[in-house]
Amino acid sequence: MVSPLILVNLKTYQEGMGSNAHRIAAAAETVARESGVVIGIAPVFTEIHPMSHHYAIPVYAQHIDAIAPGAHTGHILPEAVRAAGARGTLINHSEHRLTLADIDACVRAAQRLHLESVVCTNNDATSAAAAALHPDYVAIEPPELIGSGVSVSKADPGIIERSVNAVRAVNPETKVLTGAGIQSGECVKIAVDLGTCGVLLASSVVKADDPEAVLRDLVSLL
Numbered sequence: 001m002v003s004p005l006i007l008v009n010l011k012t013y014q015e016g017m018g019s020n021a022h023r024i025a026a027a028a029e030t031v032a033r034e035s036g037v038v039i040g041i042a043p044v045f046t047e048i049h050p051m052s053h054h055y056a057i058p059v060y061a062q063h064i065d066a067i068a069p070g071a072h073t074g075h076i077l078p079e080a081v082r083a084a085g086a087r088g089t090l091i092n093h094s095e096h097r098l099t100l101a102d103i104d105a106c107v108r109a110a111q112r113l114h115l116e117s118v119v120c121t122n123n124d125a126t127s128a129a130a131a132a133l134h135p136d137y138v139a140i141e142p143p144e145l146i147g148s149g150v151s152v153s154k155a156d157p158g159i160i161e162r163s164v165n166a167v168r169a170v171n172p173e174t175k176v177l178t179g180a181g182i183q184s185g186e187c188v189k190i191a192v193d194l195g196t197c198g199v200l201l202a203s204s205v206v207k208a209d210d211p212e213a214v215l216r217d218l219v220s221l222l
């Protein structure tokens with residue numbers, strides 16, 4: 001069985017930047033070491049390098065642009081993300097949607113640079129479409145539950161199950177994550193029992209008074 005991945009997206013929350021990001025990364029490193037569960041973080045771009053050099057946990061970019069080095073301004077160059085020490089990257093997050101052509105180009109860029117690709121989707125049809133591009137992961141997140149405090153595992157387990165089946169039918173090598181409102185070990189266990197390889201989450205860890213306690217709970221039933 002593939003080791004589950006708990007991927008914590010720090011988004012652009014104030015609570016996930018600067019010293020707060022270090023606090024969360026240190027907590028993730030501690031809990032990952034104790035539990036043996038892989039816990040990754042996706043900080044803002046400027047913190048990919050400090051995070052990847054200070055902590056022994058995988059660091060992900062929140063986005064890349066499908067560009068090659070050259071005359072572009074204000075873009076996120078995949079090569080720069082790789083050089084900063086990222087293990088992988090989110091692509092097409094619900095808060096940063098791309099066209100299908102751009103998603104394809106981003107997945108190819110990630111593959112070329114040996115970055116893990118995590119393509120976010122909003123339903124089982126888009127999960128199937130994303131799987132056809134052969135990313136490492138598809139992360140199914142119902143947009144209406146993101147940041148809601150209501151867990152996809154409990155509110156809409158059907159969308160997880162349908163996405164797992166859709167992805168397997170198109171490309172069995174692509175692993176599935178799920179996210180939106182994930183906040184406890186029970187949420188993670190339901191997701192894994194439904195066939196995912198882990199979760200993508202943000203607010204329950206980033207906004208917690210004690211992120212380490214939340215992370216410990218998240219891995220407690222794995």
Ligand SMILES: O=C[C@H](O)COP(=O)(O)O
Pocket residue numbers: 009094141145146147148149179180181182200201202203204
């Ligand atoms: O990238 C993370 C997801 O959008 C989930 O966010 P959330 O855990 O705050 O619902």
